[in-house]
Amino acid sequence: MNQQETQGRLKSLFKLLAARAIRPGVLPLMDRLDEVERVLEIEKEDRFKYTSELAYWRYLVKEGGSQRDFGNPFEVVFGTWQRNRLKKLADFLGVPHEGAGGIDEWCESRSVIELGAGPYPAIGAARRGWKRAIAVDPISRGYIEEGLVPECCARIVFVEAKGEQVPLPSAYADLVVIENCLDHVTDPLEVIREMNRLLKPGGLVWFFVDLSNHIDQMHPHAMNEGKVRKLLVELGGFKMLREEISSHKAHPQAYGGFRALLQRGAPSPIRDHAAPEVGPEVHVRGWPNGKGQRHHGNGTVELAATQAPDQAKTAPTGGAAAP
Secondary structure (H helix, E strand, O other): OOHHHHHHHHHHHHOOOOOOOOOOOOOHHHHHHHHHHHHHHHHHHHHHHHHHHHHHHHHHHOOOOOHHHHOOOHHHHHHHHHHHHHHHHHHHHHOOHHHHOOHHHHHHHHHEEEEEEOOOHHHHHHOOOOOOOEEEEEHHHHHHOOOEEEEEHHHEEEEEOOOHHHOOOOOOOEEEEEEEEOOOOOHHHHHHHHHHHHHEEEEEEEEEEEEEOOOOOOOOOOOOOHHHHHHHHHHOOOHHHEEEOOOOOOOOOEEEEEEEEEOOOOOOOOOOOOOOOOEEEOOOOOOOOOOOOOOOOOOOOOEOOOOOOOOOOOOOOOOOOOO
């Protein structure tokens, strides 16, 4: 046992003895204080992750990082990557990459939510757009206010929220996209349950995650093939339609990537989250070309362009994805 573990156990024992010595009624209070301490520690870790994530995107978009690291401007590099991901979805669906009956036509008639979307969501590569398109990310506000979102994504509604609790109605989407996000979040299983809730019956999930045994502050969950399948199928209730394990990866410590197309199974046995109450609106500029960004008095923010979702509201914080 190391020194930190020893100190932690001694601290817990001391608190227990002190509570008993004073009166039994103090014990529940101590438990609540411990829970508050735990939540504050998670929020501290989240702040570090979000600050680091936003700094990374700022480097790529505003500071010439994309040109230096990848040889082309941000919109060119990420536009190519995201279009290729959409073509891969077409392959999994069995539809053409282009033209009549192709992937763009398929997207145009469907509602989509992308979790951990980043400033250039994968759903931004659909050339004819979507019926409804929502990008969920805990630092959406930062993407908008710093001008990191490309013009091609102007018809996507950005919602600031964690993947564990998305303030949208149940059965909202035909497709949920989650690109290299699950290893970043606080609670992977809760995110998967939320994906299930957000999907219509028979809805699809387009999924990718790095395969790795590495854990760090930005990637708190190691993901191997067995763990991913257990989370998605055994615990999450999704039906695996097709999967692919490849050498493609985003993190240098990863050993490969897991790509899958899944279908919603039985309804997830969790509550339907109520939309948060909103305070007085304060209109703030920040979206490119002056399109609608609204900050609410309770700390939530709705970041929209020209296409607003039915009942779409926002909630703070979540699990962002690296490219």
